[in-house]
Amino acid sequence: MASSSGVQIPGRLPLLLTHDGVLLPGSTVRVSVDTGRNMQLVKSRLLKGTSLKSTIIGVIPNTRDPEQEADELPTLHSIGTAGLAVQVVGSNWPKPHYTLLITGLCRFRVAQLLKERPFVVAEVEQLDQLEQYMDTDQGELGELSQRFYQAAVQVLDAVDLEERFKKTLPLITRQIEGLKLLQNTRKLRPDDNKKVLAVRKGGMYPGRQFSLEEEGDEEDVDDTSLLERKVKGANMPEPALRVCLKELKRLKKMPQSMPEYALTRNYLELMAELPWSKSTSDCLDIRAARVLLDNDHYAMEKLKRRVLEYLAVRQLKSTLKGPILCFVGPPGVGKTSVGRSIARTLGREFHRIALGGVCDQSDIRGHRRTYVGSMPGRIINGLKTVGVNNPVFLLDEVDKLGKSLQGDPAAALLEVLDPEQNHSFTDHYLNVSFDLSQVLFIATANTTATIPPALLDRMEVLQVPGYTQEEKVEIAHRHLIPHQLEQHGLTPQQLQIPQHTTQEIISRYTREAGVRSLERKIGAVCRAVAVKVAEGHKISKPDPSERTGEEAYRDTDMTAPPEMPIVIDSVALKDILGPPVFEMEVGTHLKHWGTDYYSLLN
Numbered sequence: 001m002a003s004s005s006g007v008q009i010p011g012r013l014p015l016l017l018t019h020d021g022v023l024l025p026g027s028t029v030r031v032s033v034d035t036g037r038n039m040q041l042v043k044s045r046l047l048k049g050t051s052l053k054s055t056i057i058g059v060i061p062n063t064r065d066p067e068q069e070a071d072e073l074p075t076l077h078s079i080g081t082a083g084l085a086v087q088v089v090g091s092n093w094p095k096p097h098y099t100l101l102i103t104g105l106c107r108f109r110v111a112q113l114l115k116e117r118p119f120v121v122a123e124v125e126q127l128d129q130l131e132q133y134m135d136t137d138q139g140e141l142g143e144l145s146q147r148f149y150q151a152a153v154q155v156l157d158a159v160d161l162e163e164r165f166k167k168t169l170p171l172i173t174r175q176i177e178g179l180k181l182l183q184n185t186r187k188l189r190p191d192d193n194k195k196v197l198a199v200r201k202g203g204m205y206p207g208r209q210f211s212l213e214e215e216g217d218e219e220d221v222d223d224t225s226l227l228e229r230k231v232k233g234a235n236m237p238e239p240a241l242r243v244c245l246k247e248l249k250r251l252k253k254m255p256q257s258m259p260e261y262a263l264t265r266n267y268l269e270l271m272a273e274l275p276w277s278k279s280t281s282d283c284l285d286i287r288a289a290r291v292l293l294d295n296d297h298y299a300m301e302k303l304k305r306r307v308l309e310y311l312a313v314r315q316l317k318s319t320l321k322g323p324i325l326c327f328v329g330p331p332g333v334g335k336t337s338v339g340r341s342i343a344r345t346l347g348r349e350f351h352r353i354a355l356g357g358v359c360d361q362s363d364i365r366g367h368r369r370t371y372v373g374s375m376p377g378r379i380i381n382g383l384k385t386v387g388v389n390n391p392v393f394l395l396d397e398v399d400k401l402g403k404s405l406q407g408d409p410a411a412a413l414l415e416v417l418d419p420e421q422n423h424s425f426t427d428h429y430l431n432v433s434f435d436l437s438q439v440l441f442i443a444t445a446n447t448t449a450t451i452p453p454a455l456l457d458r459m460e461v462l463q464v465p466g467y468t469q470e471e472k473v474e475i476a477h478r479h480l481i482p483h484q485l486e487q488h489g490l491t492p493q494q495l496q497i498p499q500h501t502t503q504e505i506i507s508r509y510t511r512e513a514g515v516r517s518l519e520r521k522i523g524a525v526c527r528a529v530a531v532k533v534a535e536g537h538k539i540s541k542p543d544p545s546e547r548t549g550e551e552a553y554r555d556t557d558m559t560a561p562p563e564m565p566i567v568i569d570s571v572a573l574k575d576i577l578g579p580p581v582f583e584m585e586v587g588t589h590l591k592h593w594g595t596d597y598y599s600l601l602n
């Protein structure tokens with residue numbers, strides 16, 4: 001810069017016409033000279049001249065192909081660079097030519113061509129007046145020049161090799177990244193244009209450092225910030241938020257192709273979705289609860305009374321810790337359905353967690369995230385499903401919990417159910433604690449014999465005995481038949497099951513303490529009737545071949561409406577359910593077939 005600043009080029013310059021490469025002020029280039037005019041210039045000016053002035057030539061781009069050099073001069077570019085010929089090397093191989101080393105000094109404009117032969121000479125006007133810029137007090141240019149100068153001096157001052165590396169490495173890295181980006185852009189197919197644009201856009205922001213790994217499209221950047229917003233809006237406690245923000249920071253630095261990227265993302269999505277502070281407000285009205293429980297369930301007086309007591313105490317003292325109710329009884333006596341009703345009376349969400357056959361601790365507590373295919377446990381999954389932190393969780397079949405080498409799930413459940421501990425339940429997958437103290441746990445079991453004692457100790461057992469035949473008939477007519485009719489799109493005007501038919505189903509087709517099988521048989525009757533209603537047929541009629549011609553014709557007419565209602569009698573029942581399974585009247589034996597007897601059978 002200092003040398004250029006004081007340069008005053010001659011008003012007349014011999015011109016070297018170049019066709020490959022442009023000389024710029026400040027740079028040094030090697031130029032091969034082999035055309036007639038250029039060879040003449042070298043011979044007469046550079047090799048013969050003795051003064052410094054004679055080594056200054058004008059270098060100007062010539063767009064014409066050198067092979068076709070004609071006598072007349074091509075149209076020259078109007079601006080060129082005056083250069084100092086530092087070195088001239090001649091050679092005869094493969095043909096006579098010179099190689100010049102030229103350092104550019106400053107720009108000039110061709111004012112007028114003075115001669116074309118033997119080489120071109122022109123009157124020129126110097127363009128770069130660098131000395132005027134050296135007066136660095138002027139505005140932005142002066143500031144820039146000052147900064148450039150200081151940076152250059154810093155590098156110059158770095159005598160120590162380590163320091164010099166530190167100063168120059170960032171410059172080189174930026175250069176390399178720029179080149180890589182360029183290469184990459186060239187490789188991309190036309191439909192990738194959008195991506196390139198996005199990358200370039202990013203590169204224009206001054207503060208932003210570019211790395212090729214960040215090449216993922218803008219969409220993804222938006223995605224991460226969306227996730228960040230979700231995490232921040234999840235209203236999670238401080239320690240959980242801290243973990244999430246740390247993971248987010250890692251995620252932002254991670255290339256998408258890394259397997260850990262998806263894992264971290266899933267983790268953060270789950271954390272953002274969990275109901276850390278979302279809850280439903282209890283709407284408990286004991287009188288309404290009594291009506292609802294009575295409407296939903298026939299009999300079970302003792303159980304309903306205890307449930308109402310439990311709900312009443314909760315209403316008076318909302319911070320009530322425990323006890324955890326455990327309904328114990330044979331299958332199909334309505335344990336699950338009472339649990340569902342409790343949730344309804346409280347206006348809470350209901351979620352059933354089936355524990356039958358669970359023999360791995362991680363089912364309850366989740367896997368650590370280092371595990372391949374790791375997942376949260378069923379408690380956390382349940383919370384995610386219901387979306388509130390105060391649901392009713394029904395732990396179904398706690399007596400069927402298994403044990404294995406993967407740990408004892410009952411031990412993990414202890415922590416979940418213990419009111420002293422469950423406010424800081426830690427799922428291995430989450431690795432931060434979640435407050436379960438608002439969750440209302442209810443357990444069910446067929447027998448207490450196989451419930452681990454420590455678990456049993458934390459629960460209040462409520463026996464749900466089996467039903468008598470009369471109770472079953474009532475349950476069938478009040479609940480099961482209307483429910484099944486509705487399920488099959490039928491009305492009482494289309495199907496009627498008299499009491500004696502229900503008694504027959506109970507005593508001759510089922511043998512159970514609960515009513516599940518009875519409900520299934522009623523369902524089978526409904527299905528058969530639904531087909532007949534749809535087909536427009538009656539159920540049981542003598543063989544059409546035995547009837548008169550007109551009757552037979554009417555029965556084969558598929559559009560004829562069936563006689564309504566279809567009443568299920570013994571013949572129809574046999575027709576639908578097949579011959580009775582139990583010939584003996586076993587209903588009386590079942591009358592007192594309560595839990596204890598059932599436990600013995602188990």
Ligand SMILES: Nc1ncnc2c1ncn2[C@@H]1O[C@H](COP(=O)(O)OP(=O)(O)OP(=O)(O)O)[C@@H](O)[C@H]1O
Pocket residue numbers: 296297298299300329330331332333334335336337338396444445446475479480514515516519
């Ligand atoms: N007292 C009752 N009143 C009305 N419906 C009942 C009654 N008892 C049982 N049911 C009905 O019987 C069906 C089976 O009940 P549920 O699934 O609650 O049984 P469960 O005792 O939980 O059985 P399991 O131990 O096999 O889970 C449900 O449709 C339920 O509505």
